[in-house]
Amino acid sequence: AQSxxxxxxxxxxxxxxxxxxxxxxxxxxxxxxxxxxxxxNQGLQLLLKYLSGSTLVKGINGFEAEFxxxxxxxxxxxxxxxxxxxxxxxxxxSDRSSYKLIFGSGTRLLVRP
Amino acid sequence: xxxxxxxxxxxxxxxxxxxxxxxxxxxxxxxxxxYQQALGQGPQFIFQYYEEEERQxxxxxxxxxxxxxxxxxxxxNVNALLLGDSALYLCASSxxxxxxxxxxxxxxxxxxxxx
Numbered sequence: 001a002q003s004x005x006x007x008x009x010x011x012x013x014x015x016x017x018x019x020x021x022x023x024x025x026x027x028x029x030x031x032x033x034x035x036x037x038x039x040x041n042q043g044l045q046l047l048l049k050y051l052s053g054s055t056l057v058k059g060i061n062g063f064e065a066e067f068x069x070x071x072x073x074x075x076x077x078x079x080x081x082x083x084x085x086x087x088x089x090x091x092x093x094s095d096r097s098s099y100k101l102i103f104g105s106g107t108r109l110l111v112r113p
Numbered sequence: 114x115x116x117x118x119x120x121x122x123x124x125x126x127x128x129x130x131x132x133x134x135x136x137x138x139x140x141x142x143x144x145x146x147x148y149q150q151a152l153g154q155g156p157q158f159i160f161q162y163y164e165e166e167e168r169q170x171x172x173x174x175x176x177x178x179x180x181x182x183x184x185x186x187x188x189x190n191v192n193a194l195l196l197g198d199s200a201l202y203l204c205a206s207s208x209x210x211x212x213x214x215x216x217x218x219x220x221x222x223x224x225x226x227x228x
Contacts, residue, residue: 036219096214099169100161103156
């Protein structure tokens, strides 16, 4: 069975500082990986996805993530955060035999001025 | 281009009642998935509909049922509501054509509160 672990429930960071949100997954088969962002009282918005190919994936709003198969990780990074990046971030996994997304418990990014 | 729309936005019910939530997928999308997001947790997959049939189901009891219409819109029905059913219910659509790697686009959800 697949699972996703987001070890950090909350990450506080100052504006314009770099940030990394960690995601580790468990799966016995090849996976697809996603990062979503959820602003208060809203649904989830896709930031980026890894399906195959290059392990460095660039997404919207200046975010990027790197797929590391040996460490089963898919960490999300941004070199300089803004106040508007304050939100909940979810890592998700699926595989070729399944149509469902399995989500982690989320990481709240809190950007301070 | 309208995204995924869900109705109603908020709903209050009492234990034992039944509820129907509605979802219109993003234009051009043929697949609808439903997720339950309890407070402070990540979304959990309920089921997915494609070509008007349930093609995959998560670990939810039979009290949760759904339907997809010929125009691809969908309904989620929950019977015999329990306090634990209080959550944000998210609908997601995709253009899957049968493939599993297509990104899912989410609506803003229906907040269901059970008293």
